[in-house]
Amino acid sequence: xxNKGLSLKKKPTSSRALFDSFWTGIxxxxxxxxxxxxxxxxxxxxxxxxxxxNLDLFTQLPPPPGLSEGGIANAIIGTLIxxxxxxxxxxxxxxxxxxxxxxxxxxxxVAKWVRFATNVLSGVPSIIAGVFAYGLLVATGIVxxxxxxxxxxxxxxxLPTIVRTTDEALQIVPQDVRWAAFGIGAYNYQxxxxxxxxxxxxxxxxxxxxxxxxxxGETAPLIFTALYSNFWPSPPPKGFLxxxxxxxxxVYNYAIVPFKPQQELAWAGSLxxxxxxxxxxxxxxxATRQKTY
Amino acid sequence: MEKTVDNWFIWLTLAFAxxxxxxxxxxxxxxxxxxxxxxxxxxxxxxxSSSWNPVKGREQYGALPVIYGTLVSSLISLVIAVPLGIxxxxxxxxxxxxLKFRTPLVFLxxxxxxxxxxxxxxxxxxxxxPVVQPLAMWLHNNFGWIPLFSTxxxxxxxxxxxxxxxxxxxxxIITAISRDSLAALPPDLRQASLGLGATRWExxxxxxxxxxxxxxxxxxxxxxxxxxxxxxAVTMIIGNVNRISISILEPANTISSLIANQFAEASGxxxxxxxxxxxxxxxxxxxxxxxxxYIVSQVRAKY
Numbered sequence: 001x002x003n004k005g006l007s008l009k010k011k012p013t014s015s016r017a018l019f020d021s022f023w024t025g026i027x028x029x030x031x032x033x034x035x036x037x038x039x040x041x042x043x044x045x046x047x048x049x050x051x052x053x054n055l056d057l058f059t060q061l062p063p064p065p066g067l068s069e070g071g072i073a074n075a076i077i078g079t080l081i082x083x084x085x086x087x088x089x090x091x092x093x094x095x096x097x098x099x100x101x102x103x104x105x106x107x108x109x110v111a112k113w114v115r116f117a118t119n120v121l122s123g124v125p126s127i128i129a130g131v132f133a134y135g136l137l138v139a140t141g142i143v144x145x146x147x148x149x150x151x152x153x154x155x156x157x158x159l160p161t162i163v164r165t166t167d168e169a170l171q172i173v174p175q176d177v178r179w180a181a182f183g184i185g186a187y188n189y190q191x192x193x194x195x196x197x198x199x200x201x202x203x204x205x206x207x208x209x210x211x212x213x214x215x216x217g218e219t220a221p222l223i224f225t226a227l228y229s230n231f232w233p234s235p236p237p238k239g240f241l242x243x244x245x246x247x248x249x250x251v252y253n254y255a256i257v258p259f260k261p262q263q264e265l266a267w268a269g270s271l272x273x274x275x276x277x278x279x280x281x282x283x284x285x286x287a288t289r290q291k292t293y
Numbered sequence: 294m295e296k297t298v299d300n301w302f303i304w305l306t307l308a309f310a311x312x313x314x315x316x317x318x319x320x321x322x323x324x325x326x327x328x329x330x331x332x333x334x335x336x337x338x339x340x341x342s343s344s345w346n347p348v349k350g351r352e353q354y355g356a357l358p359v360i361y362g363t364l365v366s367s368l369i370s371l372v373i374a375v376p377l378g379i380x381x382x383x384x385x386x387x388x389x390x391x392l393k394f395r396t397p398l399v400f401l402x403x404x405x406x407x408x409x410x411x412x413x414x415x416x417x418x419x420x421x422x423p424v425v426q427p428l429a430m431w432l433h434n435n436f437g438w439i440p441l442f443s444t445x446x447x448x449x450x451x452x453x454x455x456x457x458x459x460x461x462x463x464x465x466i467i468t469a470i471s472r473d474s475l476a477a478l479p480p481d482l483r484q485a486s487l488g489l490g491a492t493r494w495e496x497x498x499x500x501x502x503x504x505x506x507x508x509x510x511x512x513x514x515x516x517x518x519x520x521x522x523x524x525x526a527v528t529m530i531i532g533n534v535n536r537i538s539i540s541i542l543e544p545a546n547t548i549s550s551l552i553a554n555q556f557a558e559a560s561g562x563x564x565x566x567x568x569x570x571x572x573x574x575x576x577x578x579x580x581x582x583x584x585x586x587y588i589v590s591q592v593r594a595k596y
Binding site: 127223 | 380477518523525575586
């Protein structure tokens with residue numbers, strides 16, 4: 001008698017096997033559909049953007065509406081300035097806060113609440129960060145529409161990322177390293193500043209770089225804090241206190257005007273932003289693969 | 294001396310840690326403070342009235358259409374992104390393909406989240422809207438009897454393409470968190486189910502998804518919070534019309550788009566009204582995010 005019922009082989013046409021293949025097909029389809037927009041965006045931004053890449057793009061001001069030629073140099077400089085201001089505020093703030101969380105808090109109640117606040121802050125919509133910076137700095141007249149106001153808004157958005165990545169980076173540093181430092185008589189601050197932080201620097205830098213790339217693409221918080229300008233930024237310190245162009249706001253402004261040359265500049269700006277994100281993400285990927293300890 | 298420096302250093306780091314909470318509180322406080330004139334003038338009726346008239350002397354502000362638009366555009370995005378995201382998460386967490394191929398795929402999905410919103414907006418205007426237009430026409434022609442598709446598409450911006458762009462932007466969150474929740478399940482569960490003779494998909498449907506359910510729900514909530522706050526891509530393709538329409542083929546508006554569009558040129562009571570709308574948005578996203586945070590943390594505690 002054949003023991004076909006006891007065979008360990010799966011029959012590919014049994015209803016259960018068909019059910020399995022069907023859902024495997026659906027899951028693969030989901031994967032493909034998810035990736036379509038990514039490639040569609042990359043291809044279109046690549047095709048439309050690369051055509052505009054030339055020296056003028058990086059050295060010239062944008063042309064008046066309807067005219068062609070010109071570049072987006074002022075917006076590139078403006079993005080550098082606002083993002084730098086954001087980083088100057090958020091990096092020391094975030095790193096020191098993370099030092100407390102990982103080194104001194106011993107996971108007490110305060111640390112629990114601070115980590116919770118960090119999570120909540122990372123969920124705050126980016127436009128709310130802009131409204132906050134406006135209400136704090138512009139509406140009160142402390143500074144006008146300016147690179148500083150924009151930088152503060154970006155700092156709010158960068159802070160949670162920096163706290164989280166630094167916190168994680170510090171916790172990976174082995175306890176032995178701290179004990180060794182304490183053992184030779186180092187104080188807490190010496191241990192942290194000279195031993196623990198340097199050991200975690202590569203991971204912290206990765207987090208900071210990702211936060212910077214993210215901030216460079218942020219638009220919503222900038223449209224009513226940094227505003228926009230068609231001209232070169234003034235030399236500092238005046239330049240920090242005036243409205244300033246940024247790449248992301250340029251893309252927004254030029255995407256919705258009916259002039260072809262402006263739209264082309266918007267694609268070029270998008271390409272630069274996408275390349276920035278791509279390059280930082282890939283480098284971060286490669287960098288975190290090498291462990292320091 | 295050294296001891297004092299040391300104490301100061303610890304206090305300094307504590308101050309910065311507490312500063313994060315302070316920032317959060319001051320965001321709420323400053324927006325509420327700036328919104329105060331509008332809160333006093335319109336009270337809660339702001340949430341339920343529909344006119345938005347910034348003309349001096351006849352000013353009237355109500356946020357119902359934008360609150361409606363925020364909720365509906367987020368719901369559309371969830372309807373599209375939830376099945377896709379969970380399907381992708383299953384594909385990436387179970388052993389369908391070798392790890393060698395899975396790692397780059399996970400990275401690509403994450404990349405989807407990193408592309409700036411404004412780039413999606415530009416792409417949406419010039420690529421997505423023309424592609425979606427025939428689909429919208431088809432929906433209207435064949436399903437026009439459903440109120441959701443009752444008006445012919447105006448040819449261009451609207452709630453429908455905005456919902457699609459939002460779904461693209463929240464897909465990575467749903468995928469990442471569902472994948473984490475599935476991957477965090479103890480291998481015993483899987484082995485026990487397979488050992489009882491269940492097939493791979495029987496295991497997924499009857500054991501893994503129920504076990505990871507709360508984590509997946511947490512991820513969906515987080516995505517909802519993101520969708521409600523998302524600004525640029527939506528602003529560029531939703532049409533910015535302050536009107537409630539059942540048909541999703543019509544242009545609409547969201548809270549964040551309203552703020553993005555009007556804030557830079559607003560003055561007086563309009564600023565207060567926009568701040569009030571911002572406060573509503575902040576409260577909405579806070580509630581959703583805190584709930585999501587709670588659900589996700591419960592899951593970690595479970596296993």
